[in-house]
Amino acid sequence: MTPHSLSRRDMLKMSALGAAALALPFERIVRAKSISRIASSKLPRPFTVPFAVPPVAELVKSDATTDFYQMTMRQKKIEILPGIGTTIFGYDGIAPGPTIRATQGRQVVVRHINGLPAKHPSLGYTPWTSVHLHGSASLPQYDGYASDITNPGQYKDYVYPNIQPARSLWYHDHGVGHTAENAYMGLAGSYVLTDPVEKALPLPTGRYDVPLVIADKMFAENGELMYDDASHSGLWGDVILVNGRPWPRMAVERRKYRFRILNASLSRGYRYRLSTGEPMTVIATDGGLMSAPQQVSEIRHGMAERYDIVVDFAKYEIGQRVVLQNLGVKNSTDYDTTKQIMAFDVTAEPTDGTNNDVPGVLDPTPSAMDLTPAMATANRKLEVIRSNGQWSVNGVTWEDVVKSDYTKVIGNPKADAVEIWDVTNRSGGWFHPVHIHLVDFQILSRNGAAPRPEERGPKDVVYVGENETVKLIMKFEHRTGRYMVHCHNLPHEDHDMMTQFEVGSGGPDPVTAAPAKPLSAATPL
Numbered sequence: 001m002t003p004h005s006l007s008r009r010d011m012l013k014m015s016a017l018g019a020a021a022l023a024l025p026f027e028r029i030v031r032a033k034s035i036s037r038i039a040s041s042k043l044p045r046p047f048t049v050p051f052a053v054p055p056v057a058e059l060v061k062s063d064a065t066t067d068f069y070q071m072t073m074r075q076k077k078i079e080i081l082p083g084i085g086t087t088i089f090g091y092d093g094i095a096p097g098p099t100i101r102a103t104q105g106r107q108v109v110v111r112h113i114n115g116l117p118a119k120h121p122s123l124g125y126t127p128w129t130s131v132h133l134h135g136s137a138s139l140p141q142y143d144g145y146a147s148d149i150t151n152p153g154q155y156k157d158y159v160y161p162n163i164q165p166a167r168s169l170w171y172h173d174h175g176v177g178h179t180a181e182n183a184y185m186g187l188a189g190s191y192v193l194t195d196p197v198e199k200a201l202p203l204p205t206g207r208y209d210v211p212l213v214i215a216d217k218m219f220a221e222n223g224e225l226m227y228d229d230a231s232h233s234g235l236w237g238d239v240i241l242v243n244g245r246p247w248p249r250m251a252v253e254r255r256k257y258r259f260r261i262l263n264a265s266l267s268r269g270y271r272y273r274l275s276t277g278e279p280m281t282v283i284a285t286d287g288g289l290m291s292a293p294q295q296v297s298e299i300r301h302g303m304a305e306r307y308d309i310v311v312d313f314a315k316y317e318i319g320q321r322v323v324l325q326n327l328g329v330k331n332s333t334d335y336d337t338t339k340q341i342m343a344f345d346v347t348a349e350p351t352d353g354t355n356n357d358v359p360g361v362l363d364p365t366p367s368a369m370d371l372t373p374a375m376a377t378a379n380r381k382l383e384v385i386r387s388n389g390q391w392s393v394n395g396v397t398w399e400d401v402v403k404s405d406y407t408k409v410i411g412n413p414k415a416d417a418v419e420i421w422d423v424t425n426r427s428g429g430w431f432h433p434v435h436i437h438l439v440d441f442q443i444l445s446r447n448g449a450a451p452r453p454e455e456r457g458p459k460d461v462v463y464v465g466e467n468e469t470v471k472l473i474m475k476f477e478h479r480t481g482r483y484m485v486h487c488h489n490l491p492h493e494d495h496d497m498m499t500q501f502e503v504g505s506g507g508p509d510p511v512t513a514a515p516a517k518p519l520s521a522a523t524p525l
């Protein structure tokens with residue numbers, strides 16, 4: 001049997017505990033809850049752990065057109081809480097994974113090897129994977145299509161075109177039915193794409209251009225990560241990690257820094273504020289540079305969204321501490337410990353005063369921000385729904401897509417068509433960050449009003465708040481084929497708020513065009 005012929009339920013049954021978990025979903029939850037949380041005395045005091053950035057991925061080789069990388073997903077016991085061992089899944093055994101730096105016009109190939117164990121150590125499922133480069137217009141067979149799985153002992157070479165404008169992307173697991181657990185275990189990393197437009201700007205660069213991958217976790221008494229998604233409603237941890245470090249402290253110079261903030265949490269939304277009350281300058285969103293920077297005192301950040309901000313520490317004296325705080329959002333369970341994220345301690349005068357500006361015009365080139373409703377040739381309605389304990393989009397689940405042999409689609413935009421999509425959440429009890437693969441979109445409105453200032457750039461995830469309808473406009477360019485659209489609250493996505501659309505016709509099949517191969521068959525890159 002190939003994964004193509006298996007339904008998600010069939011695949012779950014392939015793992016010993018998968019079948020039991022399906023029959024008795026409640027049992028698994030009780031099991032998680034019966035393990036007690038680690039004593040708060042074992043958590044570090046905020047701002048005592050030093051900040052660090054993930055290492056840059058090491059190039060295997062490069063030729064005239066392409067840079068080649070290789071990463072092995074590994075289970076590893078590492079120290080996250082001081083003095084305590086925690087088992088993670090990491091790309092190359094680290095979480096977040098190595099940062100890939102790419103340049104527009106140069107292709108990247110990543111060989112992703114699934115070196116994970118045959119079973120998850122506590123949940124018992126088989127950790128098959130599918131790697132998605134979120135923010136990339138990749139071909140369907142390299143897009144991390146959920147059912148295009150790589151089992152432990154297999155590998156897959158992913159091809160990334162890097163044809164889009166500069167942006168902060170991220171790669172993360174998307175394996176069908178277990179995306180949430182795999183991502184929670186640490187399968188996520190940054191991928192930074194630059195281009196000549198961005199390089200010509202005097203924005204902070206080099207060591208002043210810093211990724212902040214934010215994720216919340218909960219730890220059990222034995223130091224292991226606890227997975228409790230409250231009947232698939234969400235997982236809200238009490239420990240905030242930035243680049244894998246709990247509430248870290250970063251020493252900064254008196255100058256501007258660019259922070260590429262990624263919310264890599266499964267279910268937690270954030271609302272950032274600087275403890276000094278000073279504004280933050282938003283310069284880029286999911287799809288890259290905004291046309292013009294936006295000054296904001298708060299940023300609302302849903303899962304998988306990226307906001308690049310510039311903070312100017314020249315305003316502060318040496319010795320001053322600036323805390324990145326979280327005011328919280330509705331329907332994210334907050335704890336006292338989740339009210340703060342990290343601290344910046346101003347410790348020195350700048351050692352480099354160049355690239356220390358945010359110009360008033362950032363990106364004058366055409367983008368999703370230049371699309372107008374008059375260009376649209378179709379208007380589709382998507383509704384994110386919960387009924388009978390099941391999440392869906394328009395009543396369709398990924399299982400329905402699997403059962404249709406991957407033919408069922410929510411819509412079939414023509415190649416290069418501009419469309420308006422209205423996404424509606426009628427519930428007051430949930431928010432859903434909805435992600436559309438392949439495209440960059442512009443948020444035209446939220447409940448008829450203008451989007452928030454930080455959202456006025458190209459996006460690929462939109463925060464669909466309680467009782468909201470957001471209106472999006474996008475162009476289905478670059479590719480034909482089938483791509484997913486789903487909620488990025490990953491327990492929702494896995495159970496089963498995910499469907500797909502097809503651009504044009506005759507595109508490559510995401511499951512069969514480039515299937516994973518056994519590692520024993522691999523030839524060197």
Ligand code: C2O
Pocket residue numbers: 132134172174304435437484486488
């Ligand atoms: Cu970041 Cu389909 O996901």
Ligand code: CU
Pocket residue numbers: 132133134135435436437438
């Ligand atoms: Cu994506």
Ligand code: CU
Pocket residue numbers: 431432433487488489492493497
């Ligand atoms: Cu959701």
